[in-house]
Amino acid sequence: MYEGQTFEAILERMLNRVPSNVDKRPGSIIYDALAPAAAELAQLYMELDTNINLSYADTATGEYLERRTGEFGINREQATKARRKGLFYASGDVPIDVPVGSRFSINDLDYTAISKISTGQWMLECETPGVIGNQEFGPLLPIDYIDGLVRAELADVLVPGEDAETDDSLRQRYMDAINEQPFGGNVSDYKQKINAIPGVGGTKIFPVWNGGGTVKATIIAANFGPTSQILIDEVQTLIDPEVNSGLGIGLAPIGHKVTVTGAQAQVINVTATLTLAPDTTIGQVQQDVEDALSAYLLSIRQAWANESALIVRVAQVESRILTVPGVVDVANTQLNGSATNVVLTDEQIPVFGTVTLSE
Known part of the structure; x- marks a missing residue:
């Protein structure tokens, strides 16, 4: 300037x-x-x-961006704690319950039992906020002695933990609120309210999907994976507790009958024939190829909320495989047994399946 x-x-x-x-x-x-x-x-x-x-939202950062967006009631979303499924067994793999508040450890992370799902299955909350609570799986060690407990395991991510909101995300929410003008149960209003719920990574709204006054909200988890039923139920309770009542008890306006669903997982299996560099074997590139394709599918899922439908493209799969060191060429690529692109519906997301490679 x-x-x-x-x-x-x-x-x-x-x-x-x-x-x-x-x-x-x-x-x-x-x-x-x-x-x-x-x-x-x-x-x-x-x-x-x-x-x-630092005075304008499009160039401000840090606390200065927060001060600008805060003038419009838009505040930075803080890190949230992951909630996971814990499995507990007595001798002979018999499911056993643990006391509420009992604590368990895995790789420097601690989890607390907060509620019972069923016998031997408990909801655990990570004591450390952020996405780090989503990442560990496997055996848990009890911090305090629990009578009869023989084995404990950290399993499914029920409600993903999220890191504190980035400047880019906060700035985008501010711009959306200013430009789209959420109001009184319009599409922007639903998206803003549902996306603000911890554990939700994106939302698609389908107005009048089942007749007048009906609204369908399909969500994806904050880790951009399939949504657990627990998270779906939590969002349903906040938006419209008495499903299809239209009474306006939740955040939905009076007269809106809201149904909350999760994005449907479509498994993507890949087969391909590779030409490898000298002295390179399939086993040496297998993991790198899987990592590259997993990252590609993640990038597609991250765009889900803003796309009418997703497409997993053979050309993109091949280009990702070719970035792997040791891979010279790729041919005969198939997705789910077909050499064509996989076109998903507007409520489907691609999830990583198997990768079968040959020379």
């Missing part, structure tokens, strides 16, 4: 104001007197430019 306010430009303008019969060469008295002032002015202009950028 303050282009042309460099040290050299400022000093040149200052020297131009000095009469020409005065020595203005570097090292002269007037030059040495003006140069420090010009340097301070150049620094001041840089700080002014930074301050102006």
